[in-house]
Amino acid sequence: MRLSSYFLPVLKENPSEAQIxxxxxxxxxxxxxxxxxxxxxxxxxxxxxxxxxxxxxxxxxxxxxxxxxxxxxxxxxxxxxxxxxxxxxxxxxxxxxxxxxxxxxxxxxxxxxxxxxxxxxxxxxxxxxxxxxxxxxxxxxxxxxxxxxxxxxxxxxxxxxxxxxxxxxxxxxxxxxxxxxxxxxxxxxxxxxxxxxxxxxxxxxxxxxxxxxxxxxxxxxxxxxxxxxxxxxxxxxxxxxxxxxxxxxxxxxxxxxxxxxxxxxxxxxxxxxxxxxxxxxxxxxxxxxxxxxxxxxxxxxxxxxxxxxxxxxxxxxxxxxxxxxxxxxxxxxxxxIWPFSVAPFHVGLINLKAGDADCDAACEDLYGKLKAAGLDVLYDDRDERAGAKFATMDLIGLPYQVTVGPRGLKAGVLEVKNRATGEKEELTVEAMLAKLAAARVA
Amino acid sequence: MRLSSYFLPVLKENPSEAQIxxxxxxxxxxxxxxxxxxxxxxxxxxxxxxxxxxxxxxxxxxxxxxxxxxxxxxxxxxxxxxxxxxxxxxxxxxxxxxxxxxxxxxxxxxxxxxxxxxxxxxxxxxxxxxxxxxxxxxxxxxxxxxxxxxxxxxxxxxxxxxxxxxxxxxxxxxxxxxxxxxxxxxxxxxxxxxxxxxxxxxxxxxxxxxxxxxxxxxxxxxxxxxxxxxxxxxxxxxxxxxxxxxxxxxxxxxxxxxxxxxxxxxxxxxxxxxxxxxxxxxxxxxxxxxxxxxxxxxxxxxxxxxxxxxxxxxxxxxxxxxxxxxxxxxxxxxxxIWPFSVAPFHVGLINLKAGDADCDAACEDLYGKLKAAGLDVLYDDRDERAGAKFATMDLIGLPYQVTVGPRGLKAGVLEVKNRATGEKEELTVEAMLAKLAAARVA
The missing domain is CATH 3.30.930.10 (Bira Bifunctional Protein; Domain 2)
Known part of the structure; x- marks a missing residue:
């Protein structure tokens, strides 16, 4: 699912009516x-x-x-x-x-x-x-x-x-x-x-x-x-x-x-x-x-x-x-922080520079590969600043965040964050896919 | 699903309140x-x-x-x-x-x-x-x-x-x-x-x-x-x-x-x-x-x-x-007569002589194989006469009926009936599985 067309009305403020x-x-x-x-x-x-x-x-x-x-x-x-x-x-x-x-x-x-x-x-x-x-x-x-x-x-x-x-x-x-x-x-x-x-x-x-x-x-x-x-x-x-x-x-x-x-x-x-x-x-x-x-x-x-x-x-x-x-x-x-088994999507794919031809192409490719691996993916393809994208992903709690940016692309890596532990790793596409596929069958 | 334990209360008579x-x-x-x-x-x-x-x-x-x-x-x-x-x-x-x-x-x-x-x-x-x-x-x-x-x-x-x-x-x-x-x-x-x-x-x-x-x-x-x-x-x-x-x-x-x-x-x-x-x-x-x-x-x-x-x-x-x-x-x-896509089960497996060791063993084997082929199977394992079993299967309208009886077993075949056309064939287990698997992907 592409976040640009998804109906996901997140709220920045805490609603006053909610006690818990x-x-x-x-x-x-x-x-x-x-x-x-x-x-x-x-x-x-x-x-x-x-x-x-x-x-x-x-x-x-x-x-x-x-x-x-x-x-x-x-x-x-x-x-x-x-x-x-x-x-x-x-x-x-x-x-x-x-x-x-x-x-x-x-x-x-x-x-x-x-x-x-x-x-x-x-x-x-x-x-x-x-x-x-x-x-x-x-x-x-x-x-x-x-x-x-x-x-x-x-x-x-x-x-x-x-x-x-x-x-x-x-x-x-x-x-x-x-x-x-x-x-x-x-x-x-x-x-x-x-x-x-x-x-x-x-x-x-x-x-x-x-x-x-x-x-x-x-x-x-x-x-x-x-x-x-x-x-x-x-x-x-x-x-x-x-x-x-x-x-x-x-x-x-x-x-x-x-x-x-x-x-x-x-x-x-x-x-x-x-x-x-x-x-x-x-x-x-x-x-x-x-x-x-x-x-x-x-x-x-x-x-x-x-x-x-x-x-x-x-x-x-x-x-x-x-x-x-x-x-x-x-x-x-x-x-x-969703357990993997009930997470609305397993992975949030974050395009740090939507509109940049290389980032867009790499993300499209990854989006297809993640879905082909049987993972539910929410792709943040919006033209928004990085901080807002990370905050949204943390808020909705998908188990993994995969971040694609111009610098990582040049180095041939992307960043994978585990939402539960906060741990971040730089991985190649192949290593990331192997890691997430393993999480899926765990 | 085994019919002996399934909650399937069929009625022999036409209910008077039903107009259509x-x-x-x-x-x-x-x-x-x-x-x-x-x-x-x-x-x-x-x-x-x-x-x-x-x-x-x-x-x-x-x-x-x-x-x-x-x-x-x-x-x-x-x-x-x-x-x-x-x-x-x-x-x-x-x-x-x-x-x-x-x-x-x-x-x-x-x-x-x-x-x-x-x-x-x-x-x-x-x-x-x-x-x-x-x-x-x-x-x-x-x-x-x-x-x-x-x-x-x-x-x-x-x-x-x-x-x-x-x-x-x-x-x-x-x-x-x-x-x-x-x-x-x-x-x-x-x-x-x-x-x-x-x-x-x-x-x-x-x-x-x-x-x-x-x-x-x-x-x-x-x-x-x-x-x-x-x-x-x-x-x-x-x-x-x-x-x-x-x-x-x-x-x-x-x-x-x-x-x-x-x-x-x-x-x-x-x-x-x-x-x-x-x-x-x-x-x-x-x-x-x-x-x-x-x-x-x-x-x-x-x-x-x-x-x-x-x-x-x-x-x-x-x-x-x-x-x-x-x-x-x-x-x-x-x-x-259910279309395959919405049939409650794809296949009705009929054991003509429940209690007979050979028929029971052959049916158990088939039941497993049909399920392994991705088919939804209703197995009539009840001790009932053949006529009642066929009538129930016709009534509930599963696309295929596979019938196993002592005579067919000796000859190495079972009978496959297409509910929609009424056509019956004697097939080997392998030929039957191939036929039904083909219907599934059609």
Whole structure:
């Protein structure tokens, strides 16, 4: 993409309405614009990040055996009246009346809707287990939306739902999602720690929040350093096998949010393993048993003709929230520092002297070669001063900056800057391409 | 994907609520389920088709220089009050009041919202031209939703918006979208003919509907056979060049919907070139000038400091509607016939004797090989009788069926059926793989 034609309205000043760094940087980097309180438009740069996160979430859901579908944003109220949650939800639910005076709502979640679909379409115990998911916009009418996309009203969520014949099956589905979540967040460049969460009236130990560590996190968390040092992606996973040992190895070490903190257990850890930090919730998984299938009559005939109420669980990831969450976890004074996997572009190509025939030709050549190497490139071909170009690239946080200027061209080198470390190197074209291609497959 | 674990609830009977063939087949093939009048859930098979169509639309928008973004579904009413369309829209607009009694609406289209964003973020005439698009769910509260996803209330639309400094620029943007639409529909396996449409109060000739020919189409259309016989995808397009000759070559031959039919002009064609058919509208492109930028104050300073109101156009493709439209154009008595490009899976692999060690092993091997060849495979590994397996495959309409049975295995062959032609061949594994790989790149 050529920056001269790209819609990237960066802001020089910090917008006064933004209280937290991710909100500030998303506005300044031209990623989003607010359209109404807690409702955002995703401009091209922000949209690219959103899509990359979505795709990683999708790949890990698919790998874990979940099947993608898509439910609508608008739901009939009667589904929620049947489950008993229509009144419980209160003013956070956006209630709507259509032209025929039928009560609708903008879905905040989809347990009822999917249970209703399966109620009609599952014919036998042989149709189970099933894990279905969708990535769809949700609405929660927060009384005081704030922190940009971190607590918006219209937000993108991946929500999966599992359906099993019994509790043992439900636990297997739960474990699949547990492991898929660990892998998902690791691929997004995040340190995510599963922490036991409230299960509400159902009880049991099958509810975990996934908390990302970030200095600017919304709540305090405490955990064993062992959980932070694990390299999730180097561990092989066989989803058809028994995942319980993996789950146990993650839930045995100490980890808790401040609400559930047990100071005695924490302080029993060797001091070098005590980590007290701040965290952001980015995922929540939950076993709910027959909470929806019973009132809604979602049953299947078992092997002996008996009626079995489906055992369910739900599994959410805040996809749009993650854009802010990643920035909270990865930025500096100059702007965003994107992990390679979700960067809107991998490389910013900076032409220091746009209009100069040699610089232009060298940049065009490089632009083609970088794209041919499978890299997403933002080429700053504008007639602007160098300082402004560097500042923009630092602000939008692409992992690598490749700078082409007249002096380097004469010497046969270009400058490559690593945004995260700040390290700069002068490299030949070939060495630069080899370096970036290696980063791509890492 | 293994059919034994896939959520594919096919129906044996024709659902009584479906009046048209695409609706009937989408329900029977387990692609969608209605969640409320005109509001559908997309089950895994339907979702795959929707995503494939969306991706082709995206690729052709990108190739034409449009930039993807994403606006929210919920809009503040004040934007529409400013443009003057809030009252015009009537009961088709789904109006919503939030917990603070602020008037919102579920967006039926996005001219106002995007004009408002550009109003704040375009700083100079040098920031133009721009074409921005998004692929987002819309809502129109149709008084009588029907025909399944062909006339739903919540529907997926790709809507693009162009912004230029003058009418000549707006025409260039219009031409880009015109050509992109021709290519998009051709890649979807559709014969789409651009036909001049009403422009409303603005006038001019810059409004076209794209009509797909289908026997079951909603309206009568008349056109010159020359338009049908053109092979759009074999024609090279340079979007940076002058597209007017291409547009002219499509608008010169006779083509009109029945509302605009000129019998005299049509009958002046040689009889063999007179095509009277039925059609379905799948796209609409529209130049609207300063209709939104003037009331909303979307102006940029020109080269001499003068204020220039943006010249706009909008360009819609009904993505969810296309799923139905493609089925209307491509089906037979046994079910859907998917064009290869949008088929949910390319190949249905049928194990005639699931449980037989040789058949199971041969199928597992083939399943791996087909996937390795880049093909999407649905493997029917169920213990079902052959007739039911063939009927399901015909119903869901995958382009190729590969059948493995004990007799063929002994002879070293398998049967390959082309769903569209019905043609069956006995081929070796290697010959089958070569044939399907060739279909993939065609």
């Amino acid at each position: 760094v991710s909100h500030r940087l998303m506005l300044r980097a031209g990623m989003v614009r607010q359209s109404a309180a807690g409702i955002y438009s995703w401009l091209p740069l922000g949209h690219r990040v959103l899509k990359k996160i979505e795709q990683i979430v999708r790949e890990e859901q698919d790998a874990a055996g979940a099947q993608e579908m898509l439910m609508p944003t608008i739901q009939p109220a009667e589904l929620w009246q049947k489950s008993g949650r229509y009144d419980d939800y209160g003013k956070e639910m956006l209630r709507i009346t259509d032209r025929h005076e039928r009560p609708l709502l903008y879905g905040p979640t989809n347990e009822e809707m999917l249970t209703d679909i399966l109620r009609g379409d599952l014919k036998s115990y042989r149709d189970l287990p099933k894990i279905l998911y969708h990535i769809q916009w949700k609405f929660r009418d927060e009384v005081r939306p704030r922190f940009g996309v971190m607590r918006g009203r219209e937000f993108l969520m991946k929500d999966a739902y599992s359906f099993d014949l019994d509790q043992a099956g439900a636990r297997r589905s739960y474990n699949r999602m547990f492991v898929a979540y660990l892998r998902t967040f690791a691929r997004l460049g995040l340190q995510a720690i599963p922490m036991q969460a409230d299960t509400g009236p159902i009880g049991g130990d099958l509810s975990h929040e996934f908390i990302v560590l970030a200095e600017t996190g919304e709540s305090g968390v405490f955990c064993d350093r062992a959980l932070i040092e694990r390299d999730v992606l180097s561990e092989q996973v066989d989803y058809s096998g028994d995942l319980q040992p993996i789950v146990d190895s993650w839930t045995a070490p100490y980890a808790a949010t401040e609400e559930k903190h047990d100071a005695a257990r924490f302080e029993a850890l060797p001091p070098e393993r005590q980590v007290a930090a701040r965290g952001i919730e980015v995922g929540h998984i939950f076993y709910f048993g027959a909470k929806y299938s019973k009132p809604m009559g979602a049953v299947v005939p078992g092997p002996n003709g008996e009626q079995i109420a489906l055992e369910g669980g739900s599994y959410g990831i805040g996809v749009s929230r993650l854009v802010g969450g990643i920035i909270e976890a990865s930025h500096d004074d100059n702007g965003i | 063939v695409s609706h009937r087949l989408m329900l029977r093939a387990g692609m969608v389920r209605q969640s409320a009048a005109g509001i559908y859930s997309w089950l895994p098979l339907g979702h795959r088709v929707l995503k494939k169509i969306e991706q082709i639309v995206r690729e052709e928008q990108d190739a034409a220089g449009a930039q993807e973004m994403l606006m929210p579904t919920i809009q503040p009413a004040e934007l529409w009050q400013k443009s003057g369309r809030y009252d015009d829209y009537g009961k088709e607009m789904l109006r919503i009041t939030d917990r603070h009694e602020r008037p919102l609406l579920y967006g039926p289209t996005n001219e106002e919202m995007l004009t408002d964003i550009l109003r704040g973020d375009l700083k100079s005439y040098r920031d133009l031209p721009k074409i921005l698009y998004h692929i987002q769910w819309k809502f129109r509260d149709e008084v009588r939703p029907r025909f399944g996803v062909m006339r739903g209330r919540e529907f997926l639309m790709k809507d693009a918006y162009s912004f230029d400094l003058d009418q000549a620029g707006a025409r260039r943007s219009y031409n880009r979208m015109f050509v992109a639409y021709l290519r998009t529909f051709a890649r979807l396996g559709l014969q789409a003919i651009p036909m001049q449409a009403d422009t409303g109060p603005i006038g001019g000739d810059l409004s076209h509907e794209f009509i797909v020919l289908a026997e079951t189409g909603e309206s009568g259309v008349f056109c010159d056979r020359a338009l049908i016989e053109r092979d759009v995808l074999s024609e090279q397009v340079d979007y940076s060049g002058d597209l007017q000759p291409i547009v002219d070559s499509w608008t010169a031959p006779y083509a009109a919907t029945e509302e605009k039919h000129d019998a005299a002009r049509f009958e002046a064609l040689p009889p063999e070139r007179q095509v009277a058919a039925r059609g379905i509208e799948v796209g609409h492109i529209f130049y609207f000038g300063a209709k939104y930028s003037k009331p909303m104050g979307a102006v940029v300073p020109g080269p001499n400091g003068e204020q220039i109101a943006l010249e706009g156009g909008s360009y819609g493709i009904g993505v969810s509607r296309l799923v139905g439209g493609i089925i209307e154009a491509s089906h037979d008595d046994n079910g859907i």
